[in-house]
């Protein structure tokens with residue numbers, strides 16, 4: 022056999038470092054009895070959707086937990102953001118980061134609102150307040166900032182900017198359940214915040230989402246909008262859609278909320294294990310939060326320095342996938358580089374920090390489904406990769 026073929030054959034026979042795949046944010050499944058007992062109640066009550074008792078209980082429980090007056094549940098985070106955009110009647114232009122999930126740009130574009138992409142801070146990867154300031158025009162109707170990596174955006178500075186411009190500040194808090202700012206839970210800031218409770222999020226309802234807000238009339242409008250504009254039987258007050266959460270989804274949320282302290286504690290253990298393990302590996306930098314206590318510890322964003330690590334970000338991703346470590350390139354490319362936005366007129370395309378970070382970022386498996394020994398083994402693997410490859 023030719024030598025290189027032999028090498029290839031040998032390589033393919035080597036077992037991966039992990040028998041089971043390690044996923045980025047594998048869904049948490051810790052409270053089966055809590056879910057099944059609620060499922061039995063739903064079954065017996067024959068009330069499966071349409072603002073049922075589980076949805077009402079979860080809305081109150083989440084509002085209490087987050088310390089905000091209203092929590093309006095929705096079928097998913099994107100639907101929740103859509104309800105909010107409609108309820109606030111946003112038009113013209115909306116400023117948002119390109120370094121985030123694509124859903125908000127799509128929602129705006131579908132509604133003929135221009136998404137105006139602002140750059141991020143190279144350190145925390147959150148929205149640059151300075152760039153937002155430069156992008157505000159008399160057509161700007163809102164800023165939608167993401168609490169990226171489960172850490173707060175620069176809330177006070179963004180609020181001051183929006184107050185001056187007379188526009189609402191909205192937060193995409195999809196990543197940020199359980200994170201805080203100034204000791205207070207995220208969910209109570211700006212005009213409203215939007216959560217995703219997708220199965221891969223720290224707190225989930227299988228699929229789901231919510232808008233949280235202190236504003237009574239906004240909450241009222243959101244509730245109407247999510248149920249076709251109905252206010253009574255046979256009475257439709259406004260245009261609306263179907264963005265309701267079902268009872269089974271809410272039951273999963275209640276079961277997960279019962280164990281949230283446990284989930285947050287294990288998530289932190291996993292984060293701390295990465296923090297320790299990655300510290301000594303040249304060329305891999307765990308992107309830390311501004312203030313340690315403010316993160317929910319769920320995301321493990323790592324920047325790869327090719328020169329020091331000895332391989333590119335993409336080579337590292339491919340090598341780790343071979344080992345059953347299914348790291349992801351979030352958010353790559355930035356939304357401004359995706360096909361629907363790349364050539365669009367008016368879209369901001371000079372986003373140097375976004376481009377730089379999205380070409381070097383890799384997100385590692387994190388959260389309560391992982392164990393500390395898994396993280397230690399993974400860091401040892403990375404250390405070996407670095408020492409074999411570094412120049």
Ligand SMILES: Cc1ncc(COP(=O)(O)O)c(C=O)c1O
Pocket residue numbers: 097098099100121122124125167193195196216217218219229230
């Ligand atoms: C930052 C961000 N915003 C919005 C969303 C959309 O949430 P959903 O998947 O619940 O519609 C996601 C999720 O996947 C996200 O990560």
